[in-house]
Amino acid sequence: MTITNKFTGVGVALITPFDSKGSIDFGALAAIIDRVIDGGVDYLLALGTTSETPTLTPSERVAVAKFIAQRVNGRVPLMVGIGGNCTADVVAMLRSWDFTGYDAVLSVNPYYNKPNQEGLFRHFKAISEASPLPIMLYNIPGRTGVNMAPQTVARIVAECPNIFAIKEASGDVEQMEAVCKAVAAVREDFILVSGDDGLTIEAIRRGGKGVLSVLGHLYPEAVKSITTLALEGNYDKAEYELGRLGAIIDSLFVEGNPVGIKNALATKDICTPTVRLPLAEASVELDIRQRTEIIRYEA
Numbered sequence: 001m002t003i004t005n006k007f008t009g010v011g012v013a014l015i016t017p018f019d020s021k022g023s024i025d026f027g028a029l030a031a032i033i034d035r036v037i038d039g040g041v042d043y044l045l046a047l048g049t050t051s052e053t054p055t056l057t058p059s060e061r062v063a064v065a066k067f068i069a070q071r072v073n074g075r076v077p078l079m080v081g082i083g084g085n086c087t088a089d090v091v092a093m094l095r096s097w098d099f100t101g102y103d104a105v106l107s108v109n110p111y112y113n114k115p116n117q118e119g120l121f122r123h124f125k126a127i128s129e130a131s132p133l134p135i136m137l138y139n140i141p142g143r144t145g146v147n148m149a150p151q152t153v154a155r156i157v158a159e160c161p162n163i164f165a166i167k168e169a170s171g172d173v174e175q176m177e178a179v180c181k182a183v184a185a186v187r188e189d190f191i192l193v194s195g196d197d198g199l200t201i202e203a204i205r206r207g208g209k210g211v212l213s214v215l216g217h218l219y220p221e222a223v224k225s226i227t228t229l230a231l232e233g234n235y236d237k238a239e240y241e242l243g244r245l246g247a248i249i250d251s252l253f254v255e256g257n258p259v260g261i262k263n264a265l266a267t268k269d270i271c272t273p274t275v276r277l278p279l280a281e282a283s284v285e286l287d288i289r290q291r292t293e294i295i296r297y298e299a
Helices: 026-038 058-072 087-096 117-130 150-159 173-184 197-205 220-231 235-244 246-253 259-266 284-298
Strands: 009-013 043-046 078-081 104-108 135-139 163-168 191-194 210-213
Touching (some): 026 043, 026 220, 117 135, 117 150, 150 163, 197 246, 220 235
Parallel strands (some): 043 078, 135 163
């Protein structure tokens, strides 16, 4: 299986479950890993945004990544998030990290600094040269304050052969299409995956190859079905299935991620709703909303 094929279809960006005191709940993490793999997802991401990575200590990040690799034990491909807004620090981490059990790296565009397009290009070129594993770019301007333009993505891909994909989470379907077209001019094997559950079908319509999902924690079989239908060109049925989940998808992000998904999982006793500051647990209103929508969907 090529690296491209390993990361098409449905990936799940794993949460880091905590107990009621805020410590990592490895038992719940193991159960979630088994749940999503048994549900048919194609690959997993450790230490992404959904993992609350910014509030994990360095030793916790290592422990979580190692635990996930051991629990997965080769059942599905694995990706780990390694990124930041100091290029030198990211390069150093890539050169020292233990990648045992992992197949690829996800690296976000630098946040807070707000680099220009040239800065983004140089950042990812340096990361490409340092990484022992293939890299998926991660464009999420809503969190980073800077958008990676399609032309910049194409330039990076043209000069960095180990950068094989992008998780596009701009929320802009026209940009998704523009990225696919721009990159196709320089590389045939590059893939785009949606970073938004609600835009999975639209991303695939425009040349995308799947989704890195949050919803997949809760309904892995449904997300897999929707994505497969769309990849097969059965858009009407895919849209019907996705439409049934629309209210739940909206609820996952209205108070921030992973606040919504943790609360939804807590309604099924899969984990606690606990998050770490500066995030706060879901409001009573969101909890009622999610319980109502979950009952309605599962009825």
